[in-house]
Amino acid sequence: MSKAKIALITGANKGIGYAIAAGLGTLGHRVGVGARDETRLGEAVEKLRAAGVDAFGVPLDVTSRRSVTEAAELVELEAGGLDVLVNNAGIPGEMGPGWAQDPTSLDLDVVRTVVETNVLGVIQVTNAMLPLLRRSGSPRIVNVSSGVGSLTRQADPGIDIGPVMAAYAPSKTFLNAVTVQYARHFAGTDILINAACPGLVATDFTGFHGSRTPEQGAATAIRLATLPDGGPTGSFFEDDGTIPW
Ligand SMILES: NC(=O)c1ccc[n+]([C@@H]2O[C@H](COP(=O)([O-])OP(=O)(O)OC[C@H]3O[C@@H](n4cnc5c(N)ncnc54)[C@H](OP(=O)(O)O)[C@@H]3O)[C@@H](O)[C@H]2O)c1
Numbered sequence: 001m002s003k004a005k006i007a008l009i010t011g012a013n014k015g016i017g018y019a020i021a022a023g024l025g026t027l028g029h030r031v032g033v034g035a036r037d038e039t040r041l042g043e044a045v046e047k048l049r050a051a052g053v054d055a056f057g058v059p060l061d062v063t064s065r066r067s068v069t070e071a072a073e074l075v076e077l078e079a080g081g082l083d084v085l086v087n088n089a090g091i092p093g094e095m096g097p098g099w100a101q102d103p104t105s106l107d108l109d110v111v112r113t114v115v116e117t118n119v120l121g122v123i124q125v126t127n128a129m130l131p132l133l134r135r136s137g138s139p140r141i142v143n144v145s146s147g148v149g150s151l152t153r154q155a156d157p158g159i160d161i162g163p164v165m166a167a168y169a170p171s172k173t174f175l176n177a178v179t180v181q182y183a184r185h186f187a188g189t190d191i192l193i194n195a196a197c198p199g200l201v202a203t204d205f206t207g208f209h210g211s212r213t214p215e216q217g218a219a220t221a222i223r224l225a226t227l228p229d230g231g232p233t234g235s236f237f238e239d240d241g242t243i244p245w
Contacts, residue, residue, distance in 0.1 A: 182233025
């Protein structure tokens with residue numbers, strides 16, 4: 001019998017992250033449930049276990065260096081390695097009227113907080129988990145991004161990508177750029193790293209506006225987390241294929 005693959009998903013206590021954890025668990029992965037709040041973490045692990053998933057809790061605030069270091073130690077102790085990292089945790093940042101972030105009146109602290117979580121958090125978690133991932137036969141990293149971070153789509157007046165979001169959208173553009181740099185660094189290795197857009201999903205994040213379910217939103221990340229060896233890397237995907245940068 002082959003050994004179960006080990007996956008860690010950040011921000012997995014609810015929304016798309018929880019659905020990614022449930023989906024990978026159903027596929028037979030052993031799932032590390034990353035969450036920053038102890039109570040929400042415990043509840044998510046219990047719910048996943050009740051659904052038959054081999055889940056373990058990983059206290060993890062992606063913005064805290066100490067928390068990230070301790071999370072890597074816990075994954076090593078609990079699972080002895082890591083095959084899949086899904087950087088899902090993300091925040092929109094404070095929004096103004098019409099769920100917009102006006103660049104001309106933007107509070108810089110909003111930008112800092114969003115970048116801290118959506119970009120620096122991803123780098124911090126990825127680098128802490130890399131020693132474990134490098135020991136895997138088929139390491140996979142998925143960064144949960146957003147189509148609103150696509151500069152091509154933002155620059156095309158023919159495409160409706162919603163309100164102006166001067167902190168959130170650039171944070172995902174930044175995350176995409178960082179994903180490409182990792183892919184360039186990993187070229188010629190077994191590590192595949194890609195960005196995924198879940199589409200507009202009804203979660204806390206969107207105030208439950210959005211036509212897609214968390215399970216639908218999780219599908220692309222799950223596909224990228226389970227790519228075969230030699231699969232694509234350094235690309236940006238949604239349900240229908242690739243998204244232009
Ligand atoms: N929903 C959409 O339509 C949509 C569209 C495109 C992209 N996305 C992306 O999809 C990802 C998941 O979003 P979602 O819709 O599932 O949102 P959500 O329901 O609000 O879940 C976000 C998750 O991230 C966690 N999180 C936030 N800051 C964190 C931190 N510093 N450390 C650890 N965990 C943290 C939250 O934990 P708490 O429960 O403790 O707050 C929660 O578990 C995000 O990266 C988002 O940008 C969403």
